[in-house]
Amino acid sequence: MPIKKATVFITGIAGFAGSYLAEELLATGYRVVGAVHPKESTANIAGLRGEVDIVRLDIQNPSRCRQVLLKAKPDYVCHLAAIASVWRSFEMERTVYRVNFEGTLNMLEATLETDRLRRFLFVSSADCYGVFTPRNKTLTEEQPLNPVSPYALSKAVAEQACRYYAQHYRLPIVTARPFAHSGPRQSADFVIPSFTRQIATIEAGRSHPVMAVGNLTAKRDLSDVRDIVRGYRLLIEKGRPGRVYQLCSGRAVTIQTVLNSLLRLSSRNIKVRVDRSRLRKIDIPIQRGDNSRAVQELGYHARYKLRTTLKDTLDFWRKKTNS
Amino acid sequence: MPIKKATVFITGIAGFAGSYLAEELLATGYRVVGAVHPKESTANIAGLRGEVDIVRLDIQNPSRCRQVLLKAKPDYVCHLAAIASVWRSFEMERTVYRVNFEGTLNMLEATLETDRLRRFLFVSSADCYGVFTPRNKTLTEEQPLNPVSPYALSKAVAEQACRYYAQHYRLPIVTARPFAHSGPRQSADFVIPSFTRQIATIEAGRSHPVMAVGNLTAKRDLSDVRDIVRGYRLLIEKGRPGRVYQLCSGRAVTIQTVLNSLLRLSSRNIKVRVDRSRLRKIDIPIQRGDNSRAVQELGYHARYKLRTTLKDTLDFWRKKTNS
Numbered sequence: 001m002p003i004k005k006a007t008v009f010i011t012g013i014a015g016f017a018g019s020y021l022a023e024e025l026l027a028t029g030y031r032v033v034g035a036v037h038p039k040e041s042t043a044n045i046a047g048l049r050g051e052v053d054i055v056r057l058d059i060q061n062p063s064r065c066r067q068v069l070l071k072a073k074p075d076y077v078c079h080l081a082a083i084a085s086v087w088r089s090f091e092m093e094r095t096v097y098r099v100n101f102e103g104t105l106n107m108l109e110a111t112l113e114t115d116r117l118r119r120f121l122f123v124s125s126a127d128c129y130g131v132f133t134p135r136n137k138t139l140t141e142e143q144p145l146n147p148v149s150p151y152a153l154s155k156a157v158a159e160q161a162c163r164y165y166a167q168h169y170r171l172p173i174v175t176a177r178p179f180a181h182s183g184p185r186q187s188a189d190f191v192i193p194s195f196t197r198q199i200a201t202i203e204a205g206r207s208h209p210v211m212a213v214g215n216l217t218a219k220r221d222l223s224d225v226r227d228i229v230r231g232y233r234l235l236i237e238k239g240r241p242g243r244v245y246q247l248c249s250g251r252a253v254t255i256q257t258v259l260n261s262l263l264r265l266s267s268r269n270i271k272v273r274v275d276r277s278r279l280r281k282i283d284i285p286i287q288r289g290d291n292s293r294a295v296q297e298l299g300y301h302a303r304y305k306l307r308t309t310l311k312d313t314l315d316f317w318r319k320k321t322n323s
Numbered sequence: 324m325p326i327k328k329a330t331v332f333i334t335g336i337a338g339f340a341g342s343y344l345a346e347e348l349l350a351t352g353y354r355v356v357g358a359v360h361p362k363e364s365t366a367n368i369a370g371l372r373g374e375v376d377i378v379r380l381d382i383q384n385p386s387r388c389r390q391v392l393l394k395a396k397p398d399y400v401c402h403l404a405a406i407a408s409v410w411r412s413f414e415m416e417r418t419v420y421r422v423n424f425e426g427t428l429n430m431l432e433a434t435l436e437t438d439r440l441r442r443f444l445f446v447s448s449a450d451c452y453g454v455f456t457p458r459n460k461t462l463t464e465e466q467p468l469n470p471v472s473p474y475a476l477s478k479a480v481a482e483q484a485c486r487y488y489a490q491h492y493r494l495p496i497v498t499a500r501p502f503a504h505s506g507p508r509q510s511a512d513f514v515i516p517s518f519t520r521q522i523a524t525i526e527a528g529r530s531h532p533v534m535a536v537g538n539l540t541a542k543r544d545l546s547d548v549r550d551i552v553r554g555y556r557l558l559i560e561k562g563r564p565g566r567v568y569q570l571c572s573g574r575a576v577t578i579q580t581v582l583n584s585l586l587r588l589s590s591r592n593i594k595v596r597v598d599r600s601r602l603r604k605i606d607i608p609i610q611r612g613d614n615s616r617a618v619q620e621l622g623y624h625a626r627y628k629l630r631t632t633l634k635d636t637l638d639f640w641r642k643k644t645n646s
Contacts, residue, residue, distance in 0.1 A: 062417075094385075097425065102482070105420070131490070146486065153487045157424070157480035164476045165467065167454070 005031040008236065009074035011059060011107060012081030013052065014085065016186045017123070019044035021078060021229040022052055028233060031073045035059070035081065044185050059103035065110035074114065076236045078121040079107050082155075085189045086127060089151035096247075100154035101161065103107075108165045118235040119172050120131075124164045126179040126221070126287055127152040140290045141177065143243045148283055159244070166242045174239030176232060177247035179289045183225035183309055184316030191255060192222075192262075192313055198319035199266050210271045214278030216256040219286040221248045224304030234298040248289030249302055261310050324356065328354040329441075331559070332397035334382060336375065339509045340446070340501075343632040344401060345375055351556060356384070356395045358404065367508050388433035397437065399559045401444040402430050405478075408512045409450060412474035418444040423477035423643040424484065428500030431488045431496075442495050445485045449544070449569065449610055462615045464567045471606055482567070489565045492557040497562030499555060502571035502612045506548035506632055507639030513579060515545075515585075515636055522589050523640035525526060531596045535641035537601030539579040542609040544571045547627030557621040566616035572625055573611030584633050 008025050012018040022032050022045060035057035036042055045052065059081050069077070082100045083089060087094045104122065111120055121232050129139055130146035137143075147153040159175055161179025166173040182192040191214070198211045231247040239245060263270055292299035335341040336357025345355050345368060358380035359365055367421050368375065380391050382404050392400070405423045406412060412419045427445065434443055452462055453469035460466075470476040482498055489496040505515040514537070521534045554570040562568060586593055615624035 066414060093428075094425075097428070102417075102420065105416075146482070146490065148491050149482070149489065156483050158481065160468070160470070160480050164471070164473075168471055169468065284462075302537060 001192070004247055005029060007031045007033060008071065008076040008078060009069065009072045010034045010078045011057070013046050013054070014040050014042045015080060015084070016044065017181070017225055017229055017232075018080045019048075019185060020183070021080065021232050022048055024229045024233050024322040026051055031204060033074065035068060037081070059106055060098055062106040065106045066113060066274050067112050069110045071132065075116060075118050076121070077107065077111055077117065077119070078123070078236065079104060080090070081125045082123075083151070084187070085187070086149045086151045087155070087189060093150040095149045095294060096154045098206050100151070101157045105139060105161055106159040106170065108161065111171060112169055117172065119174055119239065119241070120157065120234055121236050121239070122173060122175045123232070124155045124159050124175050124177050124244075125152065126177050126248065126289060127284070128156045128159065128177065131284060135285050136288070138288050138290050139246070141246055141293060162240075172241035174235045174241060175244040176235055177244055177246045178228050178231070179221040179223060179246065179287060181223040181225045182189065182313060184250040184312055186225070186313070192258065193317065195259060195262050196310070196314040196317045197321070198270075199262060199270065199314060200321040202270055203266060203268055204321045209268055210273050212275035212278065213255075213259060213272055215274060217254060217276075218284070218314060219252040219254050219288065221250070221252050221288045222258070222306055222309070223247065223249050223302060224309040227302045227304050230303075231294060231298065234294075234300055238298050240297065245294050246289045246291055247294055247299070247300065248291050250289065250291050252286055252288035253306065258310065260307075261307060262314065265311055265314055328352060328582055329398040330354045330356060331399040331401060332392065332404060332622070333357045333401045333436055334380070336377070337363050337365045337367050338403060338407070339367065340504070340548055340552055340555075341403045342371075342508060343506070343548050343557050344403065345371055347549070347552045349374055349555050350510070356397065358391060358464060360404070370537070382429055384419055384430060385429040386552060386587060388429045389436060392437055398428065398439060398441045399444070400405065400434055400440065400442070401446070401555060401559065402427060403446045405446070406474070407414050408510070409472045409474045410512060411549055412472055412477070413523045416473040419473045419477045423479045427481040428484055431468065431494065432485065434494060435492055440495065442497055442562065442564070444555055444562070445481065445498045447478045447498050447500050447567070448475065449500050449571065449612060450607070450616060451475045451482065451500065452610070454607060454618045456516045458608050458641050459611070461571070461611050461613050464569055464616060464636065470625045481492040495564035495573045496559045498567040499558055500567055501554070502544040502546060502569065502610060504546040504548045504551040505636060507635055509548070509636070512638050515581065515633065516640065518582060519633070519637040519640045520644070522591075522593065522637060523644040524586060526589060526591055527644045527645070532591055533596050535598035536578075536582060539597075539615050540577060541607070542577050542611065544573070544575050545581070545629055545632070546572050546625060547632040550627050551628075554617060554621065554623050557617075557623055561621050563620065568617045568621070569612045569614055570623065571614050573612065573614050575609055575611035576629065579628075581633065585637065586629060588634055588637055594635065
């Protein structure tokens with residue numbers, strides 16, 4: 001741990017992964033400055049009051065990005081701010097491109113003007129791979145990108161921008177391609193919080209004991225958000241500039257398996273009903289990643305078992321439902 | 324040739340390649356509707372008055388794109404409108420992304436609402452390949468993109484958008500990656516018009532017999548614009564949806580060779596001076612493409628020799644200088 005703490009600037013610090021990344025970095029001795037959108041809630045980082053410096057920033061505003069970074073003088077930038085919902089991205093495509101692509105350009109440009117920058121972490125997504133053949137392929141970082149949603153397209157083009165800035169301006173950019181990850185605080189737009197929230201509501205007696213679910217056959221490579229953000233920290237510490245790193249568990253489980261595990265965590269007898277409106281939403285049948293690069297170059301490995309992630313998320317929603 | 328002529332909608336019709344594409348399509352029996360930016364000169368298509376329908380369109384305006392396409396009811400869309408100068412793109416990055424990337428999104432979106440569309444041609448650029456190793460590699464369509472200018476980045480991300488629309492919306496998109504091409508009417512921002520304009524000015528006695536040149540060692544795969552636009556026509560007629568096609572000669576010549584050929588076309592004794600301000604501008608040492616796919620699938624081949632391209636371009640500037 002350095003005597004003078006190194007400063008990490010996190011965009012999207014009040015988001016799901018952002019809030020965990022802040023905790024991870026504080027716990028390992030960094031000074032943290034975080035940017036929050038002017039209209040965004042800071043509920044996720046309420047517990048960090050006094051420990052992190054918060055600035056309000058809309059990354060769509062280039063001059064404000066510059067101003068904020070010049071003041072923060074970060075050693076590291078972790079750019080997490082994005083519109084992160086695949087489903088919502090279909091309804092707000094342009095905003096998704098402006099925030100996720102142009103917002104990234106704004107952060108890259110602003111970073112060019114800072115001194116002593118050691119790493120710029122760009123958080124992309126395994127969704128960039130889209131559909132591929134064979135369907136049960138284990139994905140590596142070399143897999144061509146083939147986005148099938150505005151969200152994934154916005155991340156793929158932002159990755160392209162990062163490659164350009166790494167190459168042309170020699171910015172020490174590392175790109176993370178996290179696979180699905182979950183945990184407490186995640187928005188109920190995502191599948192595990194959606195399931196756990198429904199269970200908690202049922203347990204609290206606030207709804208009938210019937211859960212609405214979507215496609216249960218899709219397979220996902222699931223990690224705990226607390227493992228993924230440790231990966232982000234390892235990336236700013238050890239990631240090779242210009243490189244892309246997958247962060248994942250290396251295993252794929254069906255959503256059905258996730259659901260069964262969750263139902264076992266509840267003492268209530270809960271029925272399951274397939275909700276057709278949720279079906280079209282998943283169009284990538286299976287995602288499984290190879291984490292060898294992260295394991296070998298960063299020493300990355302998962303500490304949380306899926307069961308723990310599910311239990312902690314369920315407990316989070318139980319608490320939230322009862323409060 | 325069909326009894327009822329098929330309609331081609333060309334964005335950027337008043338641009339360099341756009342004006343030649345219009346001529347190519349008219350000569351082969353198509354009806355042509357072309358879009359010109361509200362502030363753009365129509366000098367390049369002055370000779371086509373009465374033969375093409377012209378609409379004013381800023382492709383940055385999504386609702387106007389929709390309106391114009393719904394009215395034109397095209398069978399084919401050829402999307403050429405772009406900010407095409409690599410050098411200028413460094414000074415106007417954001418505008419380049421808005422026009423070349425978001426403008427392409429606007430045209431793709433607008434096209435989704437048309438009926439009976441047979442092809443959407445997106446004109447990308449061999450500049451997307453950027454720098455690569457080994458430097459003397461003959462490029463194929465499989466070469467990963469590695470843009471080194473805002474212009475090239477904007478084209479690479481627009482290609483990504485095209486792949487997404489082809490895959491997700493089943494739009495019959497074909498993508499052209501033309502290598503360098505020249506001919507009469509090209510802007511003097513480009514090397515051959517820059518050289519030929521200087522020679523014409525010298526021949527007219529309007530400047531000292533000294534030419535300013537940049538990097539003469541760079542090698543480029545040069546084609547005549549009239550060959551390239553024939554490739555565009557073949558692409559809308561025969562290109563396989565979802566595919567990328569390189570259009571090129573398959574040979575690379577140094578800019579020095581081009582200069583020598585041009586100097587031989589003039590009877591004046593002209594000196595050459597290297598202008599340092601022009602040097603930084605070329606950062607891709609060599610570009611040579613493999614045109615097998617276009618040759619095999621489209622029957623593409625070049626009809627114009629480099630000498631003809633150079634002579635015609637020089638004659639164009641001689642005429643322009645004397646008028």
